[in-house]
Amino acid sequence: MxxxxxxxxxxxxxxxxxxxxxxxxxxxxxxxxxxxxxxxxxxxxxxxxxxxxxxxxxxxxxxxxxxxxxxxxxxxxxxxxxxxxxxxxxxxxxxxxxxxxxxxxxxxxxxxxxxxxxxxxxxxxxxxxxxxxxxxxxxxxxxxxxxxxxxxxxxxxxxxxxxxxxxxxxxxxxxxxxxxxxxxxxxxxxxxxxxxxxxxxxxxxxxxxxxxxxxxxxxxxxxxxxxxxxxxxxxxxxxxxxxxxxxxxxxxxxxxxxxxxxxxxxxxxxxxxxxxxxxxxxxxxxxxxxxxxxxxxxxxxxxxxxxxxxxxxxxxxxxxxxxxxxxxxxxxxxxxxxxxxxxxxxxxxxxxxxxxxxxxxxxxxxxxxxxxxxxxxxxxxxxxxxxxxxxxxxxxxxxxxxxxxxxxxxxxxxxxxxxxxxxxxxxxxxxxxxxxxxxxxxxxxxxxxxKNHEAITQGQLYDLMWYNEDNPSFDGDKIFAFLRYFKGKILLIVVNFSDEKLKCRVKIPAHAFFSMGMESKKYFKGIDLLGGENIISFPQEVAITNGAGLRLKPYSGRIYELS
CATH class of the missing domain: 3.20.20.80 (Glycosidases)
Structure with missing residues (x-):
């Protein structure tokens, strides 16, 4: 599609x-x-x-x-x-x-x-x-x-x-x-x-x-x-x-x-x-x-x-x-x-x-x-x-x-x-x-x-804002984050609406991994499809408790394809 x-x-x-x-x-x-x-x-x-x-x-x-x-x-x-x-x-x-x-x-x-x-x-x-x-x-x-x-x-x-x-x-x-x-x-x-x-x-x-x-x-x-x-x-x-x-x-x-x-x-x-x-x-x-x-x-x-x-x-x-x-x-x-x-x-x-x-x-x-x-x-x-x-x-x-x-x-x-x-x-x-x-x-x-990525053209959406409301390493006044997923293909999408360089940690709930059929996977690695130099890697347990760490330039975003 x-x-x-x-x-x-x-x-x-x-x-x-x-x-x-x-x-x-x-x-x-x-x-x-x-x-x-x-x-x-x-x-x-x-x-x-x-x-x-x-x-x-x-x-x-x-x-x-x-x-x-x-x-x-x-x-x-x-x-x-x-x-x-x-x-x-x-x-x-x-x-x-x-x-x-x-x-x-x-x-x-x-x-x-x-x-x-x-x-x-x-x-x-x-x-x-x-x-x-x-x-x-x-x-x-x-x-x-x-x-x-x-x-x-x-x-x-x-x-x-x-x-x-x-x-x-x-x-x-x-x-x-x-x-x-x-x-x-x-x-x-x-x-x-x-x-x-x-x-x-x-x-x-x-x-x-x-x-x-x-x-x-x-x-x-x-x-x-x-x-x-x-x-x-x-x-x-x-x-x-x-x-x-x-x-x-x-x-x-x-x-x-x-x-x-x-x-x-x-x-x-x-x-x-x-x-x-x-x-x-x-x-x-x-x-x-x-x-x-x-x-x-x-x-x-x-x-x-x-x-x-x-x-x-x-x-x-x-x-x-x-x-x-x-x-x-x-x-x-x-x-x-x-x-x-x-x-x-x-x-x-x-x-x-x-x-x-x-x-x-x-x-x-x-x-x-x-x-x-x-x-x-x-x-x-x-x-x-x-x-x-x-x-x-x-x-x-x-x-x-x-x-x-x-x-x-x-x-x-x-x-x-x-x-x-x-x-x-x-x-x-x-x-x-x-x-x-x-x-x-x-x-x-x-x-x-x-436009041809299956997670975008056919996938489901999982909002991450609710799980990061009390996350001190996630500035919800400037950042928006969500997941798209389809048949094992996962995208973590994070954007920065501010004019500041930001470091953040995005927490992903256990329910999200369960919804995506990924609850048995222990470790994830992601590369930014928009060409950023930032590659992330994190154990599922860390994403749930502390969050995946990443950097964001002013007025920018990252689309991490997780594997």
Whole structure:
């Protein structure tokens, strides 16, 4: 078995070597990456990280301010577009490719299909976004299949809610954007106003709302206690099944489902089996932030994997920032007992702040112990966000996106640290600092070490924190330790979240040796798989009473394979 390792990347930013970086710059000024920038060489370098899947973010056509009307693509009003480049989650045409990403705009779908083929030929699998909860205010599909109606075309707009409507309405009220028109003679007109994507039921959403999107109606009456009207099957359900099958037929391998928890779980229970019946290899990943919904979206909804943002991510972030002790990680993983294999772990993604930013940890090295914990704790998938492996800080003030520790998803931009690795599309890291090159080398070594190790991909977990609570030679304010084991293969994993060099002794209870089937073994020897010079050896009796002794560098960890 191989552990799933997902590499999330925005094609808009990936291949863009333009270093102008003008604040709020246009496509022409700041440049834009293309699908064709994912050359065999680029894909080879991504795979070298240990990647098994690439999540191409923002490939489906979404609202943007660049004018493509000469290609028959309708213009978008800036009043309902976030940033010059637009949000990847304000879908303008569910059946088309973002024209920004094409070398030859009329052949943008063919370029996407070629990308899928190149990705598969490189030995990687493809994930794309499916955005089911909302779409762009100016949704206009010029690529929809013949006889497919436009969303809302048959809606009854005189009522707030109708189970067969695609949208929710605010009859008699016109929509008012929080963004002023840049042309006083041209305004976006929407009357009656539709409910905004984040369930904002005002015709005047604020700048903090998802004002550029419209909420889709799945048969839930949000005006009357969220009563459900699922019989007969709502039209929106049928439409979304058609869209999923359309992209599955393009040979994608998975869907990351945006804000899946805002869509009724009954829809997922209905649609996922229908897609998998025709395309059984496809995986579904849900963005769900409410832990109370985790189990029903897995057991009833049918998702393969869920984001674990509220649990392990938040716990690791708090530990890295000094707001929590490492034993809080134990509480986080304990909360998902029984569904651990379905949780997707990550330290960065397009929504979250970069580890190296002062908003998060301020130093990319601080991510190393958290990465070890994320990658080694369970059999579940691990995700890496492009540039994370280089220590990208995301501290640019790009335009719509401010200086917030995130890499923009709304603006045309060049990501400096990533451009240094791309190095004019040679992908050789020729302009990287030594620290960035070393960090990437560490990620390559770590991920390739764990992704095929049976104790990681199939093994059980044994937490060691409880047994070391009163251990004077184990600083639980700085260290986290656990075991992974499978059929006689044992890994002792110890990480140091502090900036200090530490000596410690890790005690291992007799119960752990019994659980691993090692109670009859008297002596153990271990070598650090991460390349450390430290080799440990200890009798079982000593590990139980006094602990195995080892050294830890600042912001580091060791993975001892015990024999």
């Amino acid at each position: 191989t552990k799933i390792i997902i590499y999330q990347v925005l094609p808009r930013l990936f291949g863009n070597t333009n270093r102008t970086r003008k604040f709020n710059g246009s496509y022409e000024e700041n440049g834009c990456g293309k699908l064709n920038d994912f050359t065999p060489k680029a894909l080879e370098e991504i795979k070298q990280l240990g990647t098994t899947h690439i999540w191409y973010t923002g490939v489906i056509e979404h609202a943007l301010q660049t004018d493509y009307s000469r290609f028959g693509i309708s213009k978008d009003f800036p009043e309902v577009v976030k940033g010059k480049a637009g949000s990847p989650y304000a879908i303008k045409d569910y059946y088309d490719i973002n024209p920004d990403l094409a070398e030859d705009v009329p052949n943008r779908m063919q370029e996407f299909e070629a990308l899928i083929s190149r990705t598969q030929e490189s030995g990687l699998k493809t994930i794309i976004d499916f955005v089911p909860n909302h779409l762009a205010r100016q949704y206009n599909s010029d690529a929809k299949p013949k006889d497919t109606k436009e969303f809302g075309e048959a809606d009854n707009t005189d009522t707030n809610f109708n189970a067969n409507n695609n949208f929710y309405y605010l009859p008699t009220e016109p929509f008012s954007s929080p963004i002023s028109s840049i042309n006083e003679h041209e305004h976006y007109i929407e009357k009656p106003a539709k409910v905004t994507g984040n369930d904002c039921m005002s015709n005047k959403p604020t700048i903090n709302d998802w004002y550029e999107t419209i909420k889709l109606n799945y048969g839930v009456d949000i005006f009357n206690g969220n009563s459900k009207h699922f019989e007969p099957i709502p039209n929106t359900w049928e439409r979304m099944l058609e869209i999923l099958l359309f992209w599955a037929n393009k040979k994608v391998d998975g869907f990351r489902c945006d804000m899946a928890e805002m869509v009724p779980v009954e829809f997922w229970h209905w649609v996922i089996p229908k897609v998998k019946d025709k395309y059984p290899h496809i995986i579904f990943i849900a963005e769900v932030y409410n832990p109370d919904l985790y189990r029903q979206f897995i057991t009833h909804g049918g998702f393969d994997f869920l984001y674990d943002k509220v649990g392990v991510y938040d716990s690791l972030k708090a530990v890295m920032q000094g707001h929590a002790k490492p034993n809080s990680i134990t509480k986080a993983w304990d909360s998902v007992t029984g569904i651990q294999q379905h949780m997707l772990f990550f330290l960065e993604n397009h929504d979250e702040q970069r580890i190296a930013s002062p908003f998060f940890a301020g130093d990319a090295k601080k991510g190393i112990p958290a990465m070890i914990v994320s990658g080694c704790m369970y059999t579940n998938p691990l995700m890496l966000y492009f540039g994370q492996e280089l220590g990208e800080a995301g501290m640019d003030k790009e335009g719509f996106s401010g200086e917030d520790g995130r890499t923009t998803i709304f603006d045309y931009w060049g990501v400096e640290q990533f451009q240094n690795w791309v190095n004019d599309k040679k992908f050789d890291g020729g302009l990287l600092s030594d620290a960035a090159a070393d960090l990437r080398a560490w990620h390559i070594h770590f991920i390739n070490t764990i």
